[in-house]
Amino acid sequence: MRFWSRAALLAVIGVIVVAAVLLTNVLPIRSLMAEQRRVDQAHEQLATIQEENAKLQAEADFLSSDAGVEMVARRDFGLVKPGETAYVVVDPNDEGFTPDVPTTTTPQVEQLSRPWWQHAWDFLTGRDLSHG
Numbered sequence: 001m002r003f004w005s006r007a008a009l010l011a012v013i014g015v016i017v018v019a020a021v022l023l024t025n026v027l028p029i030r031s032l033m034a035e036q037r038r039v040d041q042a043h044e045q046l047a048t049i050q051e052e053n054a055k056l057q058a059e060a061d062f063l064s065s066d067a068g069v070e071m072v073a074r075r076d077f078g079l080v081k082p083g084e085t086a087y088v089v090v091d092p093n094d095e096g097f098t099p100d101v102p103t104t105t106t107p108q109v110e111q112l113s114r115p116w117w118q119h120a121w122d123f124l125t126g127r128d129l130s131h132g
Contacts, residue, residue, distance in 0.1 A: 062068040073079040080086045121127070 063072065078086055078088070
């Protein structure tokens with residue numbers, strides 16, 4: 001019987017040694033592997049953010065240029081260069097569409113039919129500003 005108790009004692013000691021090895025080696029390795037995964041994910045996020053940042057920087061650089069300012073002025077504010085004609089395409093199926101038809105065209109005709117010197121006088125006196 002003494003033989004079995006010695007074997008049992010050795011088995012218990014062996015289990016304790018194996019458990020100690022597992023606790024001191026495997027658990028820290030798992031923690032290190034988990035930390036490495038977090039580091040890899042952080043690197044991926046950093047790469048994505050840097051890519052997005054580069055796109056935004058390129059867009060900011062373009063919008064700071066003359067071409068970018070012109071594009072925004074044309075697209076968002078409907079501005080045109082002198083001599084150009086602006087057209088607005090309206091979808092009649094769009095909700096809230098109300099045709100913008102002038103009720104009378106006589107003021108435009110009146111402006112065109114006046115002699116040049118009246119336009120000049122209106123300009124000098126500021127009368128052209130009060131009409132519209």
